[in-house]
Amino acid sequence: MGEATRTRPSRRARELPPSPIRALAPLAEAAKQRGVRVLHLNIGQPDLPPPPCVLEALAEARRLPLVYAPARGLPETVDAWCAYYRRQGIEIEPAEVLVTSGASEALWLALLATTDPGDEVLVPEPFYAPYQGLLAAAGLRLVPVPPGPSLGPPDPVELRARVTPRTRAILLCSPANPSGAVWDRAALAAAGELARQAGLYLLSDETYREIVFDGPRATSVLELPGLEEHALVIDSLSKRFNVCGLRIGALATRNRAVMAAALELAELRLALPVIDQLAVTGALAAPRPYVDQVVAAYRARRDAVLAALAAVPGVEAHRPGGAFYIVARLPVDDAERFAAWLLAEFEHRGETVMVTPMRSFYATPGAGRDEVRLALVHAPETLARAVEILAAGLAAYPGRNSRTHS
Amino acid sequence: MGEATRTRPSRRARELPPSPIRALAPLAEAAKQRGVRVLHLNIGQPDLPPPPCVLEALAEARRLPLVYAPARGLPETVDAWCAYYRRQGIEIEPAEVLVTSGASEALWLALLATTDPGDEVLVPEPFYAPYQGLLAAAGLRLVPVPPGPSLGPPDPVELRARVTPRTRAILLCSPANPSGAVWDRAALAAAGELARQAGLYLLSDETYREIVFDGPRATSVLELPGLEEHALVIDSLSKRFNVCGLRIGALATRNRAVMAAALELAELRLALPVIDQLAVTGALAAPRPYVDQVVAAYRARRDAVLAALAAVPGVEAHRPGGAFYIVARLPVDDAERFAAWLLAEFEHRGETVMVTPMRSFYATPGAGRDEVRLALVHAPETLARAVEILAAGLAAYPGRNSRTHS
CATH class of the missing domain: 3.90.1150.10 (Aspartate Aminotransferase, domain 1)
Structure with missing residues (x-):
């Protein structure tokens, strides 16, 4: 050369x-x-505008020690995420949550922790455009699944038809960017059933979970029984709290081995900024x-x-x-x-x-x-x-x- | 399965x-x-303690709009990095700098932009321990190179002997974590010469560049002529300014194609936090x-x-x-x-x-x-x-x- x-x-x-x-x-x-x-x-x-308590927390920024946080996140921020999920009826332990730099890093860590180069990931269309690049950078093959009526969740038959021995995960987004489609409990359960039968991960991007126009929130994959080993939630506060500039999200899963792997990967980037983590802690405690x-x-x-x-x-x-x-x-x-x-x-x-x-x-x-x-x-x-x-x-x-x- | x-x-x-x-x-x-x-x-x-101007900037945190920064970094932060390099005698353009989440992300983006799975990277021992995990996660083979006397830079002969057709880069750290060894100009030039001859990238982690006990700073690979296409600097403000908790670093290279690739990869994570970027901008302007x-x-x-x-x-x-x-x-x-x-x-x-x-x-x-x-x-x-x-x-x-x- x-x-x-x-x-x-x-x-x-x-x-x-x-x-x-x-x-x-x-x-x-x-x-x-x-x-x-x-x-x-x-x-x-x-x-x-962001919640007032975010701005109040930021007023204290200059008094914070600018030290490395634990790789998992500041304990108070991890606890606040757990409290937040608990208020939504999702019981989850601090050991099952990892604070991330937005949904992007949550998905990136989830992909690296669950898939290997050459693996296939089923992704219902239309999908959040950067998924393509993230999957490509992780060496994965994106297998598109055509949408259901009005760009809604795909027919489970279409999902199932695309499973091969290399399929490792289904990556869905609900409520969806870009379509706004909300996966109801039946659609999620069908995908979950496929994940259980075929031994797949169900990666659920729930960045917009609370921004729904019927009912208080969209169903989370963490609410479905029997998916403890399969379901991973990709989360972000950017849209919910209007804090895109803070870059705080989370990865949540009850699969402790996968969480341990994600945490090891997160340790390679040491830590997230302390100010940004503390800024959202109060808002997580009282968002509704x-x-x-x-x-x-x-x-x-x-x-x-x-x-x-x-x-x-x-x-x-x-x-x-x-x-x-x-x-x-x-x-x-x-x-x-x-x-x-x-x-x-x-x-x-x-x-x-x-x-x-x-x-x-x-x-x-x-x-x-x-x-x-x-x-x-x-x-x-x-x-x-x-x-x-x-x-x-x-x-x-x-x-x-x-x-x-x- | x-x-x-x-x-x-x-x-x-x-x-x-x-x-x-x-x-x-x-x-x-x-x-x-x-x-x-x-x-x-x-x-x-x-x-x-961090520089007083960092804390002064943080006092304004609550007044900042919490919006997505450009993927490359806030323009004023990119410009501040350029001014900082210029004061050290390194002429570099904003298009050649990418603000990163510490040196960890700078190295990660550099690795993804320059290497493919299965490639080999020469790494002088002893090396910053997380390099092992970062290289492994990127699918790369770490090829260790034994240190010179008193854990100093390796003999160039030892570097050269380990080049194979799969070798893509040399990853060095100067001043080094953990040994504190500082690569002098001759040692850097020898590695640079090998990089030019063998068509390798020279990834230089200069996190500790200004923390040297003889002379104002260690030589940067960006100061060496003829390495425009080869040299990438991995940088961080964490140690220099005692701001580990802000997580601000940089990737700098005159190889515009590689920088464009790194920026595309950075776009997948959207942006870095605005507060942390603005906090260091003033300190970059007057650090010495x-x-x-x-x-x-x-x-x-x-x-x-x-x-x-x-x-x-x-x-x-x-x-x-x-x-x-x-x-x-x-x-x-x-x-x-x-x-x-x-x-x-x-x-x-x-x-x-x-x-x-x-x-x-x-x-x-x-x-x-x-x-x-x-x-x-x-x-x-x-x-x-x-x-x-x-x-x-x-x-x-x-x-x-x-x-x-x-």
Whole structure:
């Protein structure tokens, strides 16, 4: 191998899936340079304020000793996670919880602790786009499973049909980013039954668990009996408490051997920051009234945006049961091209919108080609304007197609 | 495979090297339960206060928006790292720096961006113990290289002799944890020359760069000409600024393709916490007078502990040129057994010491068997007492051997 070849990045890095958002970012930047205001419906970052007790805890930040926390997390933060789960009817011990740097690290540790390179992971579509890169970096094969009606949980038969001797896990997200689909107890139980029969792990990303529009929260895999050895919860406080900038999540499982393995892996990164852990400890102890307000805000936004989209010809929006996104099919040739066009060539009264093309939320070739994800992270009047801009864009877009949705 | 086998942790997790400290921790806990005070010379966590400007920045923590930072880091923190390097004579662009969660994440991203499973990495012994686990988790083979005189940089011939077609990188640490050895310019240049000839990456962990006892700082691989495509610096502020609890480090390289790959990998974890990044930005802009005091404190401790150890029969201490550890050979059968005995069966006036056995800092079987690492992270009077306890322990230890060191 010549020198130039030898100092190329690794194969595993070169094979990471491309990010459509990375391609759109410079277009958004250029639009802003031209004086066009860009409404970012592409980022899953809440605009709501964090719980007051988080800010109160941060006021004490300068008095904290800046020392390594235990790899599992500060004991008071681990205990607070347990108290939080207990209030939701989930009995879990501190030895079964590991504080992580958001859901991303929780999933990463879960993957490394449960799977080996070459293993297969079943992932219902559409999925949180970074799963593709995380699985690729861990040397895993992502096996997509087509969604059920209205982008809901897949038919258990479809899951079962994809199990091979290399399958090690099912990775689901409920309430789902991007679709907002909420797995009900029956859907989770069917996946759990398959996991038990086939000896698989059930990795459940419950980042949005409390952001549901019917009932206080989505069912957790930790509530299902008989899955003690199979179920791992990937959790995060970023969305629930509007604290994306703190990066605090958790991995929770009753499989003590897997937890011990995850903890050994976590020891390699030593510790998480102490300030960020302590900032959320109080909020974990008393979240519900706060989260109620958060859910009410998103419910109103969802209803308003769905109503507005229903009036746009050719647009078919999926009704989310939770989380804070809306996936919509658009009457366009290609959603990536449309999203780029909105930024590069369109404006409506000095504004345009940045949306997330859905292609990277699928592994099945061609799937999601005419879909976009809209994040409901703006005030209602901004969202109303965003839909108006989107409608005007669709009317003007040269790649509009004439397909009418059922 | 039966169900019980299927829900075992992954092979990659099961094959992580065992941690001797994990085995000792319960013994230390039990000693404390018995009322024995344990002086922890095993943890590399500074006891010195952080720079005042870090604490001033933290006083503003509650006013910061808790939003996702860019994956590369907050622009002001990236710029501060560049200014910091520039003051050390290293010209580097923001596009060549990535803010990381300590040196651990910097190394992890560097490994994933430059190596593939099955590749070999040359690692001079003794090495920072977690390298073993990090390399194993990344699917890499750690190829140990024996140290030069007094645990210093290896003979370049020894490095070269271990290069195979699977070798992808040399991973060095200077000033070294645990030995305190500082690679001078000639030793770095020799490794750099090998990297160029064989097309290898030179991963340089410079966590302790400014903590050196001769001259203002250790040479960085970024100062050597001709290594633009090869050299990656793994950096951390934890030790330099006594901010272990913030978890801020950096990856720096002029190899733009590798940096792009590392950034793509970093995007999978979204972002680092904003508060912790902003806390160090000011300190990066003006660190030197502060670091001078830190270095003076460690120099005095090093000299005092070396002098005290020289008076203990049978002990041979290596003189560190930097960092804040002392590696000492002890007249014992086995340093792990001795360290356990100190905690489980010994006390001196109500106190004992916890030391780090050196076995896990080597991959060569049997190496380091009679060595321990002592961390100089206590006040001088505590360190003096610790050496006194160690001497009393050695005198009483039943596994003492009669070997005399040259």
